[in-house]
Amino acid sequence: MVQNSFPSPISVNAEELACERGGRPIFEGISFSLSGGEVLAIVGPNGTGKSSLLRMIAGLLFPVAGSVTIKAGTLEEGFLHFLAYGDGLRSVFTVEENLKLWSRIYGGDVGGEAIYDALEEVGLAHAMHLPARALSTGQRRRAGLARLVLSKRPVWLLDEPTSGLDRDGEAVLGGLMRTHLDAGGAIIAATHLTLPVPPTRTLELQ
C-alpha cells in the first residue's frame, strides 16, 4: 500500500480517446487507468501519437472523442507536471534564476537553499550560477529534473525522460521516480527507451 503524501488520492482515467492532428486520425479507442504509486509507459513507433497523448492528458490538445479525468487535487494547487523536451529555460538567466522563476510559477517561491538542494539532487549544483545558455544538452535535461523536484506535483507526464541523459543522469531520474511513487505520485511516460523504473503497465500505440 502506497503512503500518499499528496493532499488528495490520485487517479488518472482515460476513456476511448481518439486523436487527430492536422485533420489526420492518429489513434482511437485508447483507455487506461492509473493510481498513485503507478507508472504507465506509452510506447510505439515514431509518429504514432505518444507525445500527442501526453498533451491530451495535460489538457493541451483536445480529443476528437473520449475523455480524460484526473483526480489529484485542485487546479489552484496544481496537479500536473509536464516534462517535455523543451526545457523552459531562459538562456540569459542563470540556472538559479530560472528555477526561482519556475518555483514562483509552482506557487512555492523557494529560496536559494532549496534551489541548491534540488540542483544537488540532480547533480547540477556546480552550474547553479551559470547562464542557462552555457549548459550542455544533458545538463539542460538535469535542470528539467530539478524543476520536477521543485514542482511537487502529484502527476508527472514525462516525454522521453531519459533522452540526453548519461548513465548517472538516468540513475538520478530513477531515484526521483521511485521517491515520487513512494510518496503516492503517479507517472505517465512516453518513451522509446527502457525507463529506469519498471512500468506498472504499458500502453502500445501503433
Ligand SMILES: Nc1ncnc2c1ncn2[C@@H]1O[C@H](COP(=O)(O)OP(=O)(O)OP(=O)(O)O)[C@@H](O)[C@H]1O
Ligand atoms: N502540430 C501538428 N500538426 C499536424 N500534425 C501534427 C502536429 N504535431 C504532430 N503531428 C502529427 O501527429 C502524429 C503524432 O505525432 P506525435 O509527436 O504525437 O508522435 P510520437 O509517437 O510522439 O512520435 P515520436 O516517437 O517521433 O516522438 C505525427 O504523424 C505528427 O506528424
